[in-house]
Amino acid sequence: xxxxxxxxxxxxxxxxxxxxxxxxxxxxxxxxxxxxxxLGQGPQFIFQYYEEEERQRGNFPDRFSGHQFPNYxxxxxxxxxxxxxxxxxxxxxxxxxxxxxxxxxxxxxxxxT
Amino acid sequence: xxxxxxxxxxxxxxxGEDVSMNCTSSSIFNTWLWYKQDPGEGPVLLIALYxxxxxxxxxxxxxQFGITRKDSFLNISASIPSDVGIYFCAGRSTSKLTFGTxxxxxxxx
Numbered sequence: 001x002x003x004x005x006x007x008x009x010x011x012x013x014x015x016x017x018x019x020x021x022x023x024x025x026x027x028x029x030x031x032x033x034x035x036x037x038x039l040g041q042g043p044q045f046i047f048q049y050y051e052e053e054e055r056q057r058g059n060f061p062d063r064f065s066g067h068q069f070p071n072y073x074x075x076x077x078x079x080x081x082x083x084x085x086x087x088x089x090x091x092x093x094x095x096x097x098x099x100x101x102x103x104x105x106x107x108x109x110x111x112x113t
Numbered sequence: 114x115x116x117x118x119x120x121x122x123x124x125x126x127x128x129g130e131d132v133s134m135n136c137t138s139s140s141i142f143n144t145w146l147w148y149k150q151d152p153g154e155g156p157v158l159l160i161a162l163y164x165x166x167x168x169x170x171x172x173x174x175x176x177q178f179g180i181t182r183k184d185s186f187l188n189i190s191a192s193i194p195s196d197v198g199i200y201f202c203a204g205r206s207t208s209k210l211t212f213g214t215x216x217x218x219x220x221x222x
Binding site for chain 1: 146
């Protein structure tokens with residue numbers, strides 16, 4: 001039973017560029033949430049997708065956008081990258097938005113130079 | 114964004130010792146979760162608590178959901194070297210998780 005997978009593992013981008021990160025949820029899960037984890041801090045909620053729609057959003061600017069596909073996989077897009085966007089981006093999946101338990105992938109380490 | 118307060122921030126203990134850590138919030142949560150994160154990996158769910166006052170165990174781990182719904186506690190008994198890592202609490206309201214600042218645990222032989 002495959003857990004949550006994310007790609008790529010690491011990524012280096014330049015300020016002003018755009019990036020797309022990908023996530024495949026755990027088998028049987030239909031809800032995907034994205035988190036940003038800065039070095040030395042806990043994860044911060046970005047947004048959640050269910051039934052191909054953004055259902056809830058944290059305190060992140062519109063430069064952060066996402067998408068969910070019919071097979072429940074998801075993408076996180078960040079435009080006009082800033083140095084402060086350097087972080088570990090985590091994807092978590094769950095069975096429905098009301099599930100209490102979210103399972104995390106290994107993350108994508110984004111470095112903006 | 115909001116982060117929950119965890120204490121202690123870090124701790125060094127000897128193998129075999131018991132460990133206690135806690136998490137406090139200014140907001141009420143309906144569910145409390147405890148995660149462990151190893152370097153270069155995502156957080157792994159350890160224990161989930163669904164009701165105020167609930168005490169739940171998972172092997173050597175025991176966690177409690179505070180009566181006020183604004184705090185939670187995690188205890189690890191008889192620590193072993195593989196307990197090393199960062200422990201995060203997370204409170205759940207609606208469907209998003211709000212994480213704590215983390216407790217870094219290091220175990221010496």
